[in-house]
Amino acid sequence: MEERQEHKVLMAREALKKASKDVEINPNSGADDGGGESPSMKALLELETGSEDLFSGDPKLSALSHLLSHLKALASSLRSQSSSNNSGGGGRRGGGYLRLLLRRRFDGRSEISRVAGSIGSEIQSWLDREYADHLIAALRSQSSDDDEKIELLSALETRVSCGFDQGLQDVLLKADVYGAVEAALADKAVAKPVREHAAAAVLALVRFNKAVFVGPVLMGPAVGSIVSIASAATLRVLRGLITHIRSPLVDVLHSDGKIPKLIALLSSGDLEIRAAAFECCLEIGYFGRKEAIEAMMGEGLVKILMELQRSGEFPSSVARFAIQLEVGEGLRQREKRAMKLEVVRRVKEEAITGGEAGTVLTEVLWGSTP
Known part of the structure; x- marks a missing residue:
């Protein structure tokens, strides 16, 4: 039950990351011409509403909390500008003011796009930490389901295959993800499919950053284990x-x-x-x-x-x-x-x-x- 709940939480965070990407690509979702927000913006603003309780126990999430508050303020400002624009104002002088207002509105949307991108990066770091902890716990637990281990190893392989990311590397090194993967690979008591996916993860980590992960591969049991399987x-x-x-x-x-x-x-x-x-x-x-x-x-x-x-x-x-x-x-x-x-x-x-x-x-x- 607890593992299923953790999985749901991870999926929710993945959805929030996607929402931040949607807002980054389309900052107009901050406040449309009808004065409302898109589902993606609403999801991020709802996260901000509960952020005080959700983030209070984790200082690593303070930056995310700050960004969400900033996004809320920007969205509110954009709605106010939209309302002012819709209330009218004619004539030449009014038209000049309207052009200035529209320019400011455009700048506000650019800022929303920038902040949404930063939120997405912070959520990704949050996800990386959670996935790393979940992976290590699963690999070290004899009671964990093999399918879950394979799913988590595949997720690791996919994540590091996206290209180098300094924040991700910091997470991997601090959590000693390689050590946990290597231990599973070398453990003959672990199911063969899990060991095969652990081997694939080792290769993915080497491709991610040779300078960091080649040394452990050469000095540890990974190569011998791969051949022995x-x-x-x-x-x-x-x-x-x-x-x-x-x-x-x-x-x-x-x-x-x-x-x-x-x-x-x-x-x-x-x-x-x-x-x-x-x-x-x-x-x-x-x-x-x-x-x-x-x-x-x-x-x-x-x-x-x-x-x-x-x-x-x-x-x-x-x-x-x-x-x-x-x-x-x-x-x-x-x-x-x-x-x-x-x-x-x-x-x-x-x-x-x-x-x-x-x-x-x-x-x-x-x-x-x-």
């Missing part, structure tokens, strides 16, 4: 992390001994997992340093890729990997030449027929040529 969803997250963090992330995979696990997933009975693992291998080929590439080779990567290519699942898979090595960022030029020769050697060893060897080697040697 070994689902198509988490492997897609892993690929995204490799793309964004590059060589340092591959270094972690290698030093933590996770590369053999990734290579083994290329032989999974699930096609979606095999495909996601292959994409990860391609990214490692592009960003990985010599030691990581050698580890992949040592796990029989070329042999497995030839088997996949032979089955028709991943055409030109060996050449695609070789091209990643050749054009990538992880290897020095002489290392690229040495690795390409190593791929050629292994292709010759693993080929069943001379024709197969010739076909694959042609792709490897010339596949990167436009």
Whole structure:
């Protein structure tokens, strides 16, 4: 019952944020020609009416309370101006006064738009704090419903995907949202779908601000947990992390001994997992340093890729990997030449027929040529 009530409160605040946006876009809603307010303006003014009781216990909401009071005063002033305009006043001198009044009215609406935008920002900060607290409480509670956890994690992913926001970052750091998400990801007792959404949230946080969240990813259990879950969803997250963090992330995979696990997933009975693992291998080929590439080779990567290519699942898979090595960022030029020769050697060893060897080697040697 309490959780449902909290959800209703959050939805009400979302509605208020939308109302502030409507007023910001259309400040004419402050007082229309009939002297009334739009539903959006009414919602904000009703919030102001109860603000003393609602905001009294939270000093963080003092700015919102002040803005709502200012909006109420502006709306009242605009109504008064509208009433004065409708009461008439003719003649030239009256016409000049009317033009001045209309100009002042326009300026009042501009101020309403500005204040409404500020109100929307304050409500968003309020929502961010509430969502962060709710998410952490749900993730740390064994009694919380998995669907609720997934919904909250998805909301976090959506929110941080809107772009960088300093206020939001402050909320995330103060509440230690990353720590709660990482703990859920690493906890094997947590349901797999929840852990998958936690992994997606980790990637979203890295995209939100690499400078802040890459360090915790590299130093904590997130990467190992993502590999150990070994689902198509988490492997897609892993690929995204490799793309964004590059060589340092591959270094972690290698030093933590996770590369053999990734290579083994290329032989999974699930096609979606095999495909996601292959994409990860391609990214490692592009960003990985010599030691990581050698580890992949040592796990029989070329042999497995030839088997996949032979089955028709991943055409030109060996050449695609070789091209990643050749054009990538992880290897020095002489290392690229040495690795390409190593791929050629292994292709010759693993080929069943001379024709197969010739076909694959042609792709490897010339596949990167436009």
